[in-house]
Each structure stands twice: as structure tokens, then as C-alpha cells.
Amino acid sequence: MMAQFLEIKAAHADCLLFYRMGDFYELFFDDAVEASAALGITLTKRGKHLGADIPMAGVPVVSADDYLQKLIARGFRVAVCEQVEDPAEAKKRGSKSVVRRDVVRLVTPGTITEETLLEPGRPNYLMCLARVGGAAGAYAIAWADLSTGLFRIAPSSAEAIAADIMAMEPSEVVVADTLVADEALAPLVMRLGRRLRLEPAVLFDGTTAAERLCRFFGVSTLDGFGAFGRAETAAGAALLAYLARTQLKAHPPLSPPRRVEAGSYLRIDPATRASLELTRTVAGKRQGSLLGAIDRCLTGAGARLLGARLALPLTDPAAIHARQDSVALLAADAGLRRRLREGLRGLPDIDRALSRLGLDRGGPRDLGALGEGLRRAGTIADALAGAALEPELAEAAAALAGRPADLVARLSATLADDLPLQRRDGGFVRAGASAELDETRALRDHSRRVVAELQARYAAETGIRSLKVKHNNVLGYFVEVPEAQGPALLAGGAFHHRQTLASAMRFSTPELADLEARITEAGAKALAIELAVFAELREAVLAALDAIRRVGEALAVIDVSAGLADLAVSAGWVRPVVDGSLAFFVECGRHPVVEAALKAAGGQSFVANDCDLSPPDASGAVAGGKAAAAGAIWLITGPNMGGKSTFLRQNALIAVLAQIGAFVPATKARIGVVDRLFSRVGASDDLAEGRSTFMVEMVETAAILNQASERTLVVLDEIGRGTSTYDGLSIAFAAVEHLHEVNRCRALFATHFHEMTALAGRLKRLRNATVRVKEWEGEVIFLHEVTAGVADRSYGVQVARLAGLPPAVVERAREILSELERSEQGEKRTAFLDDLPLFRQAAKATPPAAPSPALEGLAALDPDAMTPREALEALYRLKGLLADRR
Numbered sequence: 001m002m003a004q005f006l007e008i009k010a011a012h013a014d015c016l017l018f019y020r021m022g023d024f025y026e027l028f029f030d031d032a033v034e035a036s037a038a039l040g041i042t043l044t045k046r047g048k049h050l051g052a053d054i055p056m057a058g059v060p061v062v063s064a065d066d067y068l069q070k071l072i073a074r075g076f077r078v079a080v081c082e083q084v085e086d087p088a089e090a091k092k093r094g095s096k097s098v099v100r101r102d103v104v105r106l107v108t109p110g111t112i113t114e115e116t117l118l119e120p121g122r123p124n125y126l127m128c129l130a131r132v133g134g135a136a137g138a139y140a141i142a143w144a145d146l147s148t149g150l151f152r153i154a155p156s157s158a159e160a161i162a163a164d165i166m167a168m169e170p171s172e173v174v175v176a177d178t179l180v181a182d183e184a185l186a187p188l189v190m191r192l193g194r195r196l197r198l199e200p201a202v203l204f205d206g207t208t209a210a211e212r213l214c215r216f217f218g219v220s221t222l223d224g225f226g227a228f229g230r231a232e233t234a235a236g237a238a239l240l241a242y243l244a245r246t247q248l249k250a251h252p253p254l255s256p257p258r259r260v261e262a263g264s265y266l267r268i269d270p271a272t273r274a275s276l277e278l279t280r281t282v283a284g285k286r287q288g289s290l291l292g293a294i295d296r297c298l299t300g301a302g303a304r305l306l307g308a309r310l311a312l313p314l315t316d317p318a319a320i321h322a323r324q325d326s327v328a329l330l331a332a333d334a335g336l337r338r339r340l341r342e343g344l345r346g347l348p349d350i351d352r353a354l355s356r357l358g359l360d361r362g363g364p365r366d367l368g369a370l371g372e373g374l375r376r377a378g379t380i381a382d383a384l385a386g387a388a389l390e391p392e393l394a395e396a397a398a399a400l401a402g403r404p405a406d407l408v409a410r411l412s413a414t415l416a417d418d419l420p421l422q423r424r425d426g427g428f429v430r431a432g433a434s435a436e437l438d439e440t441r442a443l444r445d446h447s448r449r450v451v452a453e454l455q456a457r458y459a460a461e462t463g464i465r466s467l468k469v470k471h472n473n474v475l476g477y478f479v480e481v482p483e484a485q486g487p488a489l490l491a492g493g494a495f496h497h498r499q500t501l502a503s504a505m506r507f508s509t510p511e512l513a514d515l516e517a518r519i520t521e522a523g524a525k526a527l528a529i530e531l532a533v534f535a536e537l538r539e540a541v542l543a544a545l546d547a548i549r550r551v552g553e554a555l556a557v558i559d560v561s562a563g564l565a566d567l568a569v570s571a572g573w574v575r576p577v578v579d580g581s582l583a584f585f586v587e588c589g590r591h592p593v594v595e596a597a598l599k600a601a602g603g604q605s606f607v608a609n610d611c612d613l614s615p616p617d618a619s620g621a622v623a624g625g626k627a628a629a630a631g632a633i634w635l636i637t638g639p640n641m642g643g644k645s646t647f648l649r650q651n652a653l654i655a656v657l658a659q660i661g662a663f664v665p666a667t668k669a670r671i672g673v674v675d676r677l678f679s680r681v682g683a684s685d686d687l688a689e690g691r692s693t694f695m696v697e698m699v700e701t702a703a704i705l706n707q708a709s710e711r712t713l714v715v716l717d718e719i720g721r722g723t724s725t726y727d728g729l730s731i732a733f734a735a736v737e738h739l740h741e742v743n744r745c746r747a748l749f750a751t752h753f754h755e756m757t758a759l760a761g762r763l764k765r766l767r768n769a770t771v772r773v774k775e776w777e778g779e780v781i782f783l784h785e786v787t788a789g790v791a792d793r794s795y796g797v798q799v800a801r802l803a804g805l806p807p808a809v810v811e812r813a814r815e816i817l818s819e820l821e822r823s824e825q826g827e828k829r830t831a832f833l834d835d836l837p838l839f840r841q842a843a844k845a846t847p848p849a850a851p852s853p854a855l856e857g858l859a860a861l862d863p864d865a866m867t868p869r870e871a872l873e874a875l876y877r878l879k880g881l882l883a884d885r886r
């Protein structure tokens with residue numbers, strides 16, 4: 001057996017091997033040591049190998065899912081090795097022969113399908129990254145959710161690849177092993193950590209990729225699915241190859257790949273996603289994130305679709321309008337909304353049940369879930385009938401109407417009311433569904449009744465009133481009497497002694513043995529019939545796979561639309577105007593998460609605020625596809641704790657909500673579609689990537705200044721605070737000038753550098769705004785109201801006092817502050833401010849004779865002595881110098 005174990009283990013060296021032995025999966029050697037530490041299970045030993053004890057640990061097969069979940073969460077991969085023949089077969093080859101075993105599946109984070117291992121409302125993506133033509137070549141990603149069959153392929157680029165991957169929050173990302181050492185991908189590889197999976201480059205072979213995809217989907221060309229580039233087909237084919245490696249014999253029921261067009265969605269880089277807490281908070285929780293606040297979906301599929309929409313908000317106004325129409329209709333029709341939501345509540349997860357059945361990993365409950373789900377789809381279709389539906393809901397209604405009604409009838413006529421989890425447990429076929437099964441069951445039940453009657457007969461015949469007929473797995477049926485009566489039975493000759501216990505003796509009889517054989521035989525036959533029925537039902541389900549998938553998708557669309565409508569009505573949100581202009585106008589906007597939190601706390605209510613970044617010199621119109629105007633920049637000053645960050649974030653979130661087709665928390669809004677959203681709010685450091693807080697801030701600011709276009713929305717909070725005041729102020733100044741002059745994007749910029757408000761005099765589209773406070777008897781009262789104007793001070797010392805700084809420290813700080821303010825009002829300050837407008841000109845006017853800082857910097861570098869990261873940082877430093885000079 002050990003020889004067999006070692007052979008199988010050698011083929012799966014990077015996995016923990018779950019080696020099936022009876023009712024347990026056993027782990028041996030290092031696997032046992034690692035698993036026992038990770039799972040807290042007992043480490044024992046069994047036999048010896050090369051003279052040393054073999055460590056062993058085991059988990060019961062019935063509870064294996066729980067253990068698998070823990071191991072996957074800790075980053076392990078598990079190879080599940082099953083017995084693939086009956087032990088009786090093995091015995092025929094000789095008493096010492098070992099039962100044949102084989103690995104049937106590799107369990108990896110991106111390929112799990114079990115209900116217990118998955119979160120209902122979160123997709124579980126496996127992703128592949130492919131690159132064709134070197135670092136500057138074509139990039140693509142393919143991702144699939146094996147648990148629902150979703151399959152997407154998207155082109156990407158060197159610059160966008162990290163953002164594109166992180167946006168989907170994949171559980172596992174497969175990359176060719178030849179790419180891992182690639183400098184361009186180093187930061188991405190580092191960020192993926194445990195989710196990264198390296199596989200041989202042949203999986204990604206571009207020349208055979210299209211053919212492999214065609215073969216998998218049984219088509220002769222991919223044209224029907226979309227126009228895929230080389231890198232895209234390579235990524236898609238690699239994904240199929242990886243699935244084949246991990247799922248082995250099973251053919252995963254993936255939908256044909258859908259292409260996500262570049263430029264069709266709002267691009268949001270990972271730092272922005274994290275800082276806006278779109279799908280999870282900084283602490284990693286869903287609750288408290290935007291998704292947590294807007295998710296009123298009643299089904300897992302709905303929650304998954306909402307998450308997917310949030311990952312890729314749209315940029316095409318027409319596509320956004322289609323989604324808005326669905327929400328608007330259901331917001332306006334309360335009766336219809338209620339009927340739909342009643343139908344959706346508690347709806348089983350059709351997509352996941354279908355995928356498990358497709359992988360032949362499903363049980364009777366999956367069939368039951370499908371039957372119930374499809375039946376409910378009928379109720380929902382009835383609710384929609386007669387309503388004047390807009391295209392998106394009309395399409396959903398058509399999909400529901402196309403549900404396989406005969407399959408629903410067949411499932412409900414065949415399946416019992418209470419279903420076991422595993423098909424081998426039997427008992428899931430309803431009485432009356434199969435005559436042969438009913439007959440076999442009757443035989444079995446009759447024999448059981450005869451056994452029950454035997455007890456009375458034996459007791460009467462022997463005169464032993466305490467005689468019992470019992471059953472266990474070792475002896476089967478047997479007669480049990482108290483020990484004292486045993487000899488009397490033995491003497492009779494009709495009872496054969498089997499076992500003597502401390503207080504009882506056990507016997508068998510030919511009659512019991514005969515009945516036992518009949519019951520077992522009938523039971524086995526009944527199970528065989530049930531399994532055949534299961535196989536037929538599964539075939540029928542798979543034959544209707546496409547129609548069922550469409551029903552699943554339609555239900556998710558209805559759930560998302562009804563959920564957003566419910567939210568809009570109960571929270572007072574409105575439908576924003578979304579168009580191709582450069583407008584950004586929000587009247588009485590609110591922060592969805594902060595508002596909900598304040599409401600839950602029952603204290604102060606949220607103060608709504610307007611924001612208008614529309615081009616000041618036009619109505620936001622765009623002529624001939626080219627922007628005729630540029631959006632405004634608001635420079636927001638105000639006290640600490642005044643609500644600046646909240647205001648910044650809420651406007652970014654409103655843009656995102658508008659572009660996923662949702663309503664927004666405001667009384668009125670007009671959003672000219674945003675192509676990219678950048679938000680740099682709050683400090684974060686990335687020490688793991690070797691960057692300090694200030695360095696991270698500068699890297700992100702650099703990305704914004706280098707990439708923002710006229711259509712971009714930029715939200716920047718307190719740039720430059722992580723360094724000395726003058727350095728910080730200078731950087732903030734230059735950044736705003738650049739946004740205004742070069743990027744010409746719509747932007748919100750919050751700062752404590754009050755000197756910056758002077759910029760409004762020079763920059764045409766810059767407006768000063770401030771968050772109002774009242775001072776009352778030495779206390780600050782935050783009004784959280786954003787108005788035009790300039791703050792005169794930050795009230796930092798007052799806030800520090802509120803935070804509980806020792807009174808002596810607060811008093812001392814006040815003294816120092818007034819001293820500083822007095823001295824700054826003198827000449828020094830004025831001189832400094834006077835200098836600032838020259839900032840850019842001065843840089844340009846540098847006489848050529850002066851040594852360039854970039855050249856000096858270059859001269860100081862010793863490439864041979866640098867690590868790749870140091871080189872990258874140096875490059876950023878040099879690039880930064882260049883930006884200064886522009």
C-alpha cells in the first residue's frame with residue numbers, strides 16, 4: 001500500500017494527498033505533519049518506511065468538506081485519491097493485493113464547487129493571464145467560475161493588467177512559469193501572493209489555442225463567440241487546460257466565452273478600489289463596503305451579478321440606460337416589485353446546482369434545487385406577464401418563458417420530498433415513480449416486517465420473554481438473550497452461537513440469514529434502480545443546460561434590478577442622467593455607507609451636499625465626440641473631521657453607482673460618463689512591496705497625473721502631507737496645476753494647505769469650497785456643509801482635544817500655534833507665497849549650465865549593484881524629476 005501511496009504522491013508532489021482508506025482520507029509523511037498542524041487533528045503513526053515511523057493523520061470522509069475548506073483557505077492544494085475498485089475485486093487478485101486507487105480531482109482555490117466551500121453571494125474565479133510578444137506585447141486575461149459555468153475573456157495591456165486582474169478579485173491566478181521572473185510582472189506577482197499558480201508555458205501555447213477552445217465547445221470556429229486576439233485565445237485555452245489538469249476526467253460545463261471589450265467599462269485601479277471600499281472595507285469586510293450597502297438581493301446569483309457589475313461599471317450610456325430602465329420600472333411599480341421579490345426569496349442556487357451536476361459531483365438535492373428553482377421561475381414569469389417591460393427585463397422574461405417545463409414536471413414527479421445529500425444514500429425517488437423500484441422496496445419492506453414478527457415467534461417458542469432480534473453491521477440480523485438464558489438456546493440446536501458479551505449472548509438462525517440476504521439484495525437492487533433514475537434525470541438536465549442557464553441569468557438580472565429598486569425607493573435615491581457629456585452635477589448627494597451608519601446609530605442625520613464639476617464655460621456638451629470643454633476642479637479646505645473625505649468619496653461612489661446602472665443617493669444628478677476613476681483618499685503603506693507611505697502616495701499620484709484624461713474623475717485627499725510642509729505644499733500645488741492644465745479632468749482636491757486657495761485666482765476652472773464649522777464658546781461644531789469659500793484654519797488643536805490628548809499638551813499646542821501664526825504673518829510668509837506663481841516658470845528658466853538633477857541622479861546609479869526593486873524605485877524617482885521640470 002505504501003508503494004502505491006508513494007507512487008501517487010510523487011505525481012502530485014505540490015498537493016496534500018487525501019488517500020482514501022475506508023471511511024477516512026488518510027495523510028502520510030510530511031502531508032500528515034502539515035495537515036495536523038493546519039487542522040488541529042491528531043498526528044499518529046502507522047508502520048515504518050526505511051526504518052523510521054510513518055507519520056499519519058486522517059479526516060473522516062463525511063466531514064472532509066470542512067477540512068478541505070480550512071486547507072484551501074490556508075493556501076494548500078489537495079489531491080483527492082479515491083478507491084476506484086471494489087475491495088472484493090482486489091481480493092480476487094490475491095489476499096494481499098491492494099485496492100486500486102486514483103486521484104480523481106485536485107482541489108484548488110479557484111476550482112471548488114461545493115456549497116459548503118463557497119460563499120453564496122461571491123463568485124469564485126479562476127483566472128489565467130497570457131502575454132504574447134514580450135513585455136510590451138498583447139496581454140489578456142480569461143476567467144471562469146467553475147461553480148456557475150461563467151467564462152469571460154478580456155484583452156488587457158502592460159499598464160492595465162494589474163488593475164484588470166485585481167478588479168475581478170480572483171481566487172487563483174494561473175501564470176506561465178516563464179513569466180514569473182519577468183520584471184514587468186514582478187509587482188503583480190508579489191501582490192497575488194498565495195493566489196498565484198505557476199504552470200508550464202505549454203498550457204498557454206498560442207498556436208494551438210483557438211483549436212483547443214473550438215474542440216472544448218464543439219464548434220469549428222470561435223467567430224460566433226466574439227473576435228478574440230491571440231493573447232485572448234491563449235488565456236482562454238490555458239484556462240481550459242488547467243481545468244483539465246485539476247478536474248481530470250470530468251468535463252466542466254462552462255458557458256462559451258464572452259468577450260469583455262476594452263474601453264467598455266470604467267477603469268478603476270486597485271488602489272482606488274481599495275480606498276473607496278467598493279466591495280470590501282480596508283479591514284477586508286463586505287459589511288461597510290459600497291457593495292454591502294447596496295446589496296438587497298435575495299439570491300446568491302443576484303448578489304454575484306451585482307458584485308460583477310460593480311467590478312466592471314459601464315461607459316456606454318445606452319447600456320447604462322437599459323439597466324436603469326429595469327430599476328426605474330420596478331421602483332415605480334411597487335406591486336410588481338413585491339411579487340417578484342416574494343418569488344425570489346429563498347430561491348435555490350440554480351447555477352451552482354447545475355454546475356455540480358455537470359461535473360458529476362451533484363447529489364439528489366441539486367436535482368431538487370433545480371426542480372424547485374425552475375418551478376419558481378414559472379411563478380416569477382407569471383408575475384412579469386402583462387407588465388410593459390423595457391428590453392432588459394423583456395429579455396429576462398423571454399428566458400423564463402423558455403424554461404424546460406417538462407423537465408420541471410418530471411423532476412417533481414420523480415423526486416421524493418426529503419432528499420439525501422448523497423445519491424448513494426438512496427431513498428430520493430418518490431414512491432410511484434418507478435414500478436420496478438416500488439416492487440423491490442415492497443420486497444425489502446416485507447422481509448423487514450417478517451424479521452420484526454420473528455422476534456415474537458422466537459420469544460413464544462423459547463419462552464424467553466426478553467429475547468430480541470437486533471441488527472448491526474458486523475453480524476447482520478441476530479437474536480440476543482441475557483447471558484443466563486444463553487445455554488438454554490444453545491441446547492435447542494436451532495440457534496447458532498455467534499458472540500458472548502458480558503451480559504448477553506447472540507445467535508443466528510438460518511431464517512434470519514435468509515431474510516438478511518433478501519433484504520440486502522433488495523436494498524442493493526433498489527439503490528441500483530435509484531442510481532439509474534438519477535443518471536437519467538441528470539442527462540435530461542444536461543440536455544436542457546443552455547435553457548436552464550438562461551433562466552439562471554434572467555433570475556439574477558431580475559433580482560439585481562428589484563433589489564436596486566427596493567433600495568432606491570426606501571432610501572430615497574434618484575435616477576441620474578447619464579450621457580456623453582463632461583458634466584458632473586450632484587444635488588444633495590449623500591454617502592451611502594456613512595448615511596446608513598449614522599441612521600443605524602440613531603444620532604445625527606447625514607448632511608446632503610451639492611457638487612458641480614461640469615465644465616463652467618459650457619453645459620457640458622461634447623462636440624463631435626471630442627471634448628469641447630474641460631471639467632472643473634474643486635479645491636476643498638476645511639477643518640479636520642469636517643467631512644472632506646466623506647464628500648470626496650461620496651461623489652466618486654455616485655459616479656460608480658450611476659455607471660453600474662443603479663440609482664444614486666441624491667435629489668438630482670447628471671453624470672457625463674467617466675472613463676477612469678482615480679481616488680487617493682487616506683494614507684496607506686505598502687511595506688510588503690518595499691514602499692513607505694509617502695512613496696506609495698507619490699507612486700499613485702504619479703499614475704494619476706500621467707494617465708488621467710478629460711473624461712477621468714480624480715479624487716485626491718491631502719496630497720503631500722507625508723513629507724515636510726514646504727515639500728508637501730509644493731507637490732500639492734504642482735499637482736493641481738497639472739490636473740488643471742494638462743489632464744483637464746474633473747477633480748476634487750481636499751487639502752489642509754490653505755495657501756493653495758490662492759490658485760483660484762490663476763486657474764480658470766478651479767473653485768474653492770469649504771466645509772463649514774461653527775465656533776461656540778471655544779468649541780467647534782461640525783456642520784458638514786460644503787459651501788463655496790475658503791477655510792481660514794484647520795481646528796486641528798480642537799480636534800486633538802476632542803480626541804482626548806492630555807490637557808497640558810493641548811494647551812501647549814495652542815501656545816505654539818499662536819506663536820507660529822504670529823511669525824508667519826510677517827514677511828517670511830508673504831515672500832514665500834509671492835514666489836509660488838513662479839514655480840513652473842522658474843523650473844523652465846533654469847540656465848542650461850546648471851547640472852540637471854536627472855543627469856546627476858543617473859550618474860549616481862550603479863545598475864550592477866541594484867536589486868530590481870531598487871531599480872524600479874530609481875526609475876520612479878527619475879521620472880518624478882522629469883514631471884517637476886515640465
Ligand SMILES: Nc1ncnc2c1ncn2[C@@H]1O[C@H](COP(=O)(O)OP(=O)(O)OP(=O)(O)O)[C@@H](O)[C@H]1O
Pocket residue numbers: 594604605606607608609638639640641642643644645646647784785
Ligand atoms: N455630510 C455629513 N453629514 C453628517 N456627518 C458627516 C458628514 N460628513 C462627515 N460626517 C461625519 O464626520 C466624520 C469625519 O468626516 P471626514 O473623515 O470626512 O472628515 P475630514 O474633513 O476628511 O477629516 P480629516 O481632515 O481629519 O481627514 C465622519 O466619520 C462622519 O461621521
